[in-house]
Amino acid sequence: MSALELQSVIAPDGSAAGHDPRLSAEGLLHCYRTMLTVRAFDDVALKLQRSGRIGFSIPNKGVEACQVGAASALETKDWIFPSYRDFGMALYHGVTPTEMMHNMFGNDRDSARGRQMPVHFSFDKPIRFVSISSPLGTQIPQAVGAAYAMKLRGEKHVALVSFGDGSTSTLGFHSGLNFAGVWKAPVVFLCQNNGYAISCPVEEQTASESFAIKAKAYGMPGVRVDGNDLLAMRQATAQAVARARRGEGPTLIEAVTFRMGGHSTSDDPTRYVPKELVESWAKKDPVARFERYLASRQLWTAEQGEALYAAAVEQVSAAVKEAEATPAPKLESIFTDVYASVPAHLRRQGQAAFELAARKGDAGAGDGKFPL
């Protein structure tokens, strides 16, 4: 597709001759466990959705190395502006499956208190994993603004913003990259080209020879990276991050990968993805590829892998138990956080809603008054 070379580190057989990942054995295993946790979370969430216990989920199978490899190049004071298919980045930096599962159930301990659909996470620690919205590409100029603030204050932090191939067609992609180029903002643009924007293949998204080449017109380097190769993702992101920290400005990374599942649990990809394409990408599975690398370093056996996956499923299942047992948000949460303080008209509307709920007998525990 492109004149730009596809950067990779781990060969299909798992070897990575002469490459220094700049991670300890424990660091490599942390990457691996994070990918397994993403996969376990996906599997559990799908079952929850299919059995009607949650309403929606977004599968990540196939793109785990993009998320974890990129996240591994960030420090906790950096900011992540994610898309809705990026939660491996949060997990890598220490967000727990339990915190995430509260969001999936939209319960009272969800950071958004049940106001958003599942998978629209928001975390402000241990790393800034900025609240996700459904409109596409809007996070791109926002990341540039956050990066401008870092630059203005003379900090050495960066903002990494992640989005899919479809988002390159949005207003936000153009304005974000354009502003970042002009401002030399410390931002890393990560385009995960996973083949499809819901059902629209990349050929119908752009006539450009690649997404990475678009960087040139914005005055920044663009690189194409094998998105199923965790170490290549880590290396390319680390280079872009280092460049940003040096004050040299933004980089666009195109991670070439493939979404092995549907767009969401509401989508049936067999209607539009050729079977052969799925089969060919299945052979490039990013988790299996990293396992072969770990094996080449004597850090992995099939038994250990199975045990770690079982442990991840167990951890996620425990999260489900806790989240499912947590009560729904109180009625008051509809009216709070619209503004810093509840204005008079919302107090009136809230009071009316409480009174009706009380009259009809469906007020919940704790409903009935504002914490004013």
Add this chain to the structure above:
Amino acid sequence: MATLTMVQAVNDALKVAMRRDKDVLVFGEDVGPKGGVFLATEGLTKEFGKQRCFDTPLSEDGIVGTAIGMALNGLKPVAEIQFQDFIFPAFDQIVSEAAKFRYRSGGQYTVPMVIRTPYGGGIRGGLYHSQSGEAYFCHTPGLKVVIPSTPEDAKGLLLASIEDPDPVIFMEPKALYRTTKSEVPEGYYTTPLSTLRTARTGKDVTVFCYGAMVPVCLKAAEQAAEKGIDCLVVDLRTLLPLDEEGVLEAAKQTGRVVIVHEAPRFCGFGGEISAMIAENIIEYMEAPVARVTGFDTPFPNTLEHHYMPDARRVLDAIEHVHGF
């Protein structure tokens, strides 16, 4: 006290804010060395440097999107959209993002920012330099919508908006930028948001208005006074969140209400005031509510003086509700 035009008062407010707080930034199209197409930002780049007052690429989506990111990360951006008519590329960032960040993150991420934008007709700007789009923003929970009508309020409300923890759409009636000069306190002060201003006291008819319609309504009130009709003129100043109790109180005082805005009538802000009165205090009303508004057409150029409510039309409505 200094005697200033409204645009000078806006400029003064920005300088005061930027001197008080190094996190306050001003940016947008042509706001740097040129000082903005209306000179609202004149002298800011010179005094505060181009890190804090600067021109951006020509992209409203980019201006508002990056302003949100700055606000998320601790700055206090005051972004200018050159004409409110050009704000729509940024509509997604305003209504889907700025307005919803606090809500969707349970308060983890907030967007204290101001979008200043000149709005309204009266300058022969035609379809694309004249519109009054306040209703679009008033329909979006999470935003605040502020419209001053005097130099003193322009400064005090803008400083209050910059202090505010939530995103504010600050719409400046460009028709009033230079029409009058009046006394404006020097230095720092704020005019509280969500409070009404009684522009004229009266006991017979209540006229609700804001922005460039305030002097129009005051003129109509003077003409009505000559005919023995004593009008209470209320400048709403903050449309969202509105001081609803203050509105109802002012309506009850006379039992006769005229609502005036230059935006189109259908689904305009006047409809909301009218509904509030009907829902809450219908028993106090002596006459049907009258609205004087722009027509439900695009904004015409040559005949804009027919489109925009003037004292003649407002007086006609005042007489109608008074004689009912």
